Amino acid sequence: MRDLLPVEKARREQVLEHIRQVYRSRGFQEIETPALEELSRLTSGQGGENEKLVFKVLKRGEELDRAMTDGSELADLGLRFDLTVPLTRYFASNHSKLPRVLKAVQIGSVWRAERPQKGRYRQFLQCDIDVLGDESELAELELITASLAALDAIGITNATIRVNDRRVLARTLNSLGITAQERAMIAIDKLDKIGLSGVQEEIEQTYGSEVAKSVAEWLQQTQEMSIPTELSWISKLANPSKVRFDPTLVRGMGYYTGAIFEIEHPSSSSSIGGGGRYDNMVGKWSGIQTPATGISLGIERILDLLGESEKDEKSLVLLVEDDYAAALKAQAELIEQGWKVRIEKAAKNTKAQLSELSEQGFSSFTQFKPGEKLDIRKLG
């Protein structure tokens, strides 16, 4: 977990505001769920490996005493590890107050109790869009169009999206003689890391050498495969060249049921976003089968790709002595004129003081003297 310094936080909020703006302009609606969910829901088998990383919240009062005595579960709540499980719970809980098709934006922190390591945080931000209640390809078309537009808006113009479909993948594995498919999917998911021979080895261990050989042969031909019917919607995108069919794309989560996506960028070694269709999860909570699909942007990685923001040209440090009343009045007038104005008591060493504030993003300064005209100068 980490603190965000003012300059980092300003950059983050600026990026999020652009993304929000794009999603809103496409009729997506922002929603919010609590950080804490019932622990039982967070460990019900929908979250894969993430379920092992839940921060658990201790029961309180008598319930804790009881648990300590009878040895039952000590925790009853947990911090969410993603925004998808809470979203489907939200949809089930608030169904009657929501539009039939919910196009949701969620920007929120999630928590995972990982061992601290470089570039991984135990609290990090996710930014998800999801369409619930639409089983048609329109949902996928909108998700992809909106995600690319959002990335465009923050200056990431050369992202591409790899697409596959779990049904296509299942059919392929079936045709290669694999019916219990989970371990095969886990192996293929590692293609980037362990290479063709590594995948072949893992497949062989579970399914035998003949199957492994067929899988290897298939993996060697995937470059030339044409887009299957399930993914024919790709051609309806305004810019289909940004999207590439990848028959080997798996994505980790067990809950995907249809199209799956992964967003790539030439300057990032890992994906900067991803998602897919998960038609069975809402039904699990509500009993009402509801189609659903979503894309999540990896905000931390996206911020790494972006440089620092430019200085605000209309930001001013107003150096004052002790006439605070007059300074407040001058500040109000400058704000009216569109300035951002920080009142700052002149330190002994104003040079160091101003250089510090220049690093904080302020572009100009002026020495305030009541009754005199302001002499605004550039900083740094």
Add this chain to the structure above:
Amino acid sequence: MRDLLPVEKARREQVLEHIRQVYRSRGFQEIETPALEELSRLTSGQGGENEKLVFKVLKRGEELDRAMTDGSELADLGLRFDLTVPLTRYFASNHSKLPRVLKAVQIGSVWRAERPQKGRYRQFLQCDIDVLGDESELAELELITASLAALDAIGITNATIRVNDRRVLARTLNSLGITAQERAMIAIDKLDKIGLSGVQEEIEQTYGSEVAKSVAEWLQQTQEMSIPTELSWISKLANPSKVRFDPTLVRGMGYYTGAIFEIEHPSSSSSIGGGGRYDNMVGKWSGIQTPATGISLGIERILDLLGESEKDEKSLVLLVEDDYAAALKAQAELIEQGWKVRIEKAAKNTKAQLSELSEQGFSSFTQFKPGEKLDIRKLG
């Protein structure tokens, strides 16, 4: 804890954006701290009654096993109950990377394990501004000016601020013969609820009838008291009439050391914000004495005072049949023209569908027919 519906969330974000804008324009800088802090810090005596309401996070792995075996503390982290304790920890941790005077904005959730009751949430939003590193009255002047401007910007123009100073209060109590002052302060803090006779009774129980009589006499004269030297800065505000000296204002927290504030509104029975100076808290974590003062806006109560937001006049439902490619193209063009456009597959009952979307804040609709000119009509 509660879910925010799309309309509620939109309103909230709109209000927060206005507030942010005002604080930024005055040179306050937004920062962010993690939701989880070390449990030891959250229970170190700075948080008063709130320390009893911390949601505690269970230790993990071997550390949990060890705690279970040797009976030591089961939790190591906790969810923050306010934004002030984390801020002072943040300032101590990041001191060298921050401007000498930090003018911080924090907008974030806090958690308190209260019994569920009407109007109280176990997760709620706080919006704080704080000035750290400035011992002068300029800090108070800026906090009050900025808070009133923020409320103004969201349409709350008739808020007023009650002000007192803990040093003045301590001096008064001393002069009334009260040296161990905590219980007296707790009693006076309840004046609004239990009335003059109630306060007198409580004082009598601890300090005897003579002291209680003096306190009651003092309480009857507080209306006419003139502003003490410690609060002479009030006259330097652009609009001092919005601020009222109240010698009986206490505020609960033990950590206040100087000026204290409470924001009132005629339509709200409880305060909509408050704060004060807490010059000793940063020193507690860092060993470096750092003056600090802040004001927190009660966003949930403020939202209760505000009506719903108006519909966005440039928001459109684009009813489509199945020509998605053309619809996406039309959507992109409309967005270019400044519209917010939600693509919606025409349902069998389009009347119900459109009425639902009107409730979600959409103001217009059009039936999309590829190749034909759009006929945009008002909704609802």
